[in-house]
Every structure is written in C-alpha cells, then in structure tokens.
Amino acid sequence: MGLKFLVVGAGAVGGYFGGRLFEAGEDVTFLVRPKRRQQLQKTGLVLQSVKGDANLAPPLIEKGETDTFDVILLSTKAYQLENVASDLTPFMHEETVLIPLLNGMEHLETLKRFFKKEAILGGLCFIESTLTPEGYIQHTSSGHRLTFGELDGSQTDRVQNIADAFANTNADVQSSEQILKDMWRKYLFITTLSGITTLFNSPVGPIRASTEGLAFTRLLIQEITTVMQHTDAPIADDFAEKAWGQFMKLSAETKASMQKDIEKGLPVEADHIQGYLLKIAKDYDLDTPYLHTTYTNLKVYEQTRGKDDTR
Known part of the structure; x- marks a missing residue:
C-alpha cells in the first residue's frame, strides 16, 4: 500500500x-x-x-x-x-x-x-x-x-x-x-544570496560584474561561515569555498526568492534567516558588519511595507 x-x-x-x-x-x-x-x-x-x-x-x-x-x-x-x-x-x-x-x-x-x-x-x-x-x-x-x-x-x-x-x-x-550538514550548507548559501540580491536590488549578474559587489559577497560568506563555526553544527572546512563556487556558477538572471517577495510587496524571512545568525553572533560577541547590513536593509523594508497599505 x-x-x-x-x-x-x-x-x-x-x-x-x-x-x-x-x-x-x-x-x-x-x-x-x-x-x-x-x-x-x-x-x-x-x-x-x-x-x-x-x-x-x-x-x-x-x-x-x-x-x-x-x-x-x-x-x-x-x-x-x-x-x-x-x-x-x-x-x-x-x-x-x-x-x-x-x-x-x-x-x-x-x-x-x-x-x-x-x-x-x-x-x-x-x-x-x-x-x-x-x-x-x-x-x-x-x-x-x-x-x-x-x-x-x-x-x-x-x-x-x-x-x-x-x-x-x-x-x-x-x-x-548527512541532512543536517546539507541544510547548514544551504543555509550559508541562501543567507548570502538573499542578503546580496535584496541589498543591491539586483540579480546576480550585475553584482558579480562589480568589483565591490564581488568583494562584499566574499566577505559576507566568510562572516556567515565564522558565525556557523561557533555552533555545534556539522560545518565542514570547505563550506565557504563551495558557497563561493555555487554563487559564481549561478545564471546572471538569478534572484533569491526573498527578492521576488520584496518585488511583490510580501513579508520576508529576515528574522528567520539573517536574524537567527545574528543572535548566534551576539552570543559569541562576533563582529558581523556585512551580515548586519543585509539584515538592516530587510528590516527597513519591513517598516516601509508596514506603512504602505497599497502593497
């Protein structure tokens, strides 16, 4: 049956x-x-x-x-x-x-x-x-x-x-x-992708074409990896490089689903994605300026969305 x-x-x-x-x-x-x-x-x-x-x-x-x-x-x-x-x-x-x-x-x-x-x-x-x-x-x-x-x-x-x-x-x-390892690896990738595409309001292509965009992405990946390494999660040594390689292979038109939600005026998962990692960073007194910047951008969007009943 x-x-x-x-x-x-x-x-x-x-x-x-x-x-x-x-x-x-x-x-x-x-x-x-x-x-x-x-x-x-x-x-x-x-x-x-x-x-x-x-x-x-x-x-x-x-x-x-x-x-x-x-x-x-x-x-x-x-x-x-x-x-x-x-x-x-x-x-x-x-x-x-x-x-x-x-x-x-x-x-x-x-x-x-x-x-x-x-x-x-x-x-x-x-x-x-x-x-x-x-x-x-x-x-x-x-x-x-x-x-x-x-x-x-x-x-x-x-x-x-x-x-x-x-x-x-x-x-x-x-x-x-090894599903937990798989989930944490995707978490690193999706936090990066949603963070940069919403921050720069752009698909992947123009971000990669910018020296500054590439540098920001690389540093964001490293920062998120450092935060994850302070948990008891099964974080492998190659997580950061694999996330970088995956980002570089994406089609130029790729947008995170979070960016598509913003374009539709929908709620976003800022607290669940970026915010959860920032709580961990705070517990270990880690400096996370790049992650915090992407999170702040999303929280400002939430305020704008909340005041605009036409969305």
Missing part, C-alpha cells in the same frame, strides 16, 4: 514538488486556504516549467476537514509556521512524518515545540520558482532538487519508502545520510 502525502500549501515550492509527485501517480492531497482552493478548482494546479508543463487536478482540503496522512511536506514561509503547525495535528497519525522544506534552521526548533522529535525529518530544496498573479507555478531554472533524511543520519525504512514514492517523479529527489 502506497504512502499518503499531504502538501501544506500549493505555492512555488510545495505546489511544484507536490504536483510532480501527484503527476507521477502518487496519493497526494494539498492543504490550502479557501481563496487558493477556489483558484485551483477553477484553473487546476498549473506548472509552467522548463522541465515540462503540467495541468493537474489533485485533491484539496482545508483546515477543519478530516483525514490522516503518512507524510507531510511543509513548505510554508517561516513567519507562517507557528500558525500552520497548530493546524496539522488532526491530519497526523502515530507514525506520520514531517519533511520541512523551509530555508534556514530555526524552524526545526519551532517544530519540536509542536511535535515529537521522532516525527521530524530534515529537508531542503533548490528550485527557482514563483507564483504568478494567475496562481500558476512558474519554474524557470534547470534545477529542481529536493533532499531529505533522518536528522540523526540513519537510513530507515520510512526514508526509503518516501524515496521510492518519489523515484518516478519529474524532479531530482534524493535521500541523504
């Missing part, structure tokens, strides 16, 4: 990977808000992707409805997590597992306040996608990778069963025996 998946939300990340899973014939249901449900019932779940388009009609449920699921894919924004987490218990049975695909690391602490730690897997994804005004999921880069695994690194039957379910999807999905 196959696994029953619940995807929380049908946005640019959950909608894409959940859609690919449903497209492959797996049992997938989306937990959505009433407005999104009405939109999806009208248009279908539309994927516009360089890897192949799809128009799907998966089952949809809302808060208050009843059913239980084996695996919950959680791809909300960090500022939505506490409200969403309290809604999930009715959809869980004793063996349900959660795979969070949020950026950063602080959300693991939040989830452990709501659920037993055994229910939580580690997870991350790399995908450049966005939600269009029509509610379509627009995937614009060749990458669409999702990685998950046990937080303690063990290779369990439940991880293998989930990997088997994803095996035939039109996406690059894999399990990992």
Whole structure:
C-alpha cells in the first residue's frame, strides 16, 4: 500500500514538488486556504516549467476537514509556521512524518515545540520558482532538487519508502545520510544570496560584474561561515569555498526568492534567516558588519511595507 502525502500549501515550492509527485501517480492531497482552493478548482494546479508543463487536478482540503496522512511536506514561509503547525495535528497519525522544506534552521526548533522529535525529518530544496498573479507555478531554472533524511543520519525504512514514492517523479529527489550538514550548507548559501540580491536590488549578474559587489559577497560568506563555526553544527572546512563556487556558477538572471517577495510587496524571512545568525553572533560577541547590513536593509523594508497599505 502506497504512502499518503499531504502538501501544506500549493505555492512555488510545495505546489511544484507536490504536483510532480501527484503527476507521477502518487496519493497526494494539498492543504490550502479557501481563496487558493477556489483558484485551483477553477484553473487546476498549473506548472509552467522548463522541465515540462503540467495541468493537474489533485485533491484539496482545508483546515477543519478530516483525514490522516503518512507524510507531510511543509513548505510554508517561516513567519507562517507557528500558525500552520497548530493546524496539522488532526491530519497526523502515530507514525506520520514531517519533511520541512523551509530555508534556514530555526524552524526545526519551532517544530519540536509542536511535535515529537521522532516525527521530524530534515529537508531542503533548490528550485527557482514563483507564483504568478494567475496562481500558476512558474519554474524557470534547470534545477529542481529536493533532499531529505533522518536528522540523526540513519537510513530507515520510512526514508526509503518516501524515496521510492518519489523515484518516478519529474524532479531530482534524493535521500541523504548527512541532512543536517546539507541544510547548514544551504543555509550559508541562501543567507548570502538573499542578503546580496535584496541589498543591491539586483540579480546576480550585475553584482558579480562589480568589483565591490564581488568583494562584499566574499566577505559576507566568510562572516556567515565564522558565525556557523561557533555552533555545534556539522560545518565542514570547505563550506565557504563551495558557497563561493555555487554563487559564481549561478545564471546572471538569478534572484533569491526573498527578492521576488520584496518585488511583490510580501513579508520576508529576515528574522528567520539573517536574524537567527545574528543572535548566534551576539552570543559569541562576533563582529558581523556585512551580515548586519543585509539584515538592516530587510528590516527597513519591513517598516516601509508596514506603512504602505497599497502593497
């Protein structure tokens, strides 16, 4: 008997990977808000992707409805997590597992306040996608990778069963025996990318073309790495160089999802991404001028957004 998946939300990340899973014939249901449900019932779940388009009609449920699921894919924004987490218990049975695909690391602490730690897997994804005004999921880069695994690194039957379910999807999905290391490495990269593209209000290309932009990026990576090395996280010696190499290989048009959110006038995850690292830096009395500059820029945006009701 196959696994029953619940995807929380049908946005640019959950909608894409959940859609690919449903497209492959797996049992997938989306937990959505009433407005999104009405939109999806009208248009279908539309994927516009360089890897192949799809128009799907998966089952949809809302808060208050009843059913239980084996695996919950959680791809909300960090500022939505506490409200969403309290809604999930009715959809869980004793063996349900959660795979969070949020950026950063602080959300693991939040989830452990709501659920037993055994229910939580580690997870991350790399995908450049966005939600269009029509509610379509627009995937614009060749990458669409999702990685998950046990937080303690063990290779369990439940991880293998989930990997088997994803095996035939039109996406690059894999399990990992070092998921915490993978998550911290992505955290370094996404903190850098979101920080510089929002600070300079620019895609990657012009930043790389600027001597000053390159220097700022390099120093920001080094600064974030130093902060992470003061935790008990599995930070490898090559983290900084790999993040730099990844940044240099990005297409010139690449923007962080946080920058796209700002362009739409949406909330941002400044406290969850940059702010969490600044708390660690403060605990160890570390000087972090570059990280603090990117964070300050985002906090000013939050103030501007809060005073502008037209956004």
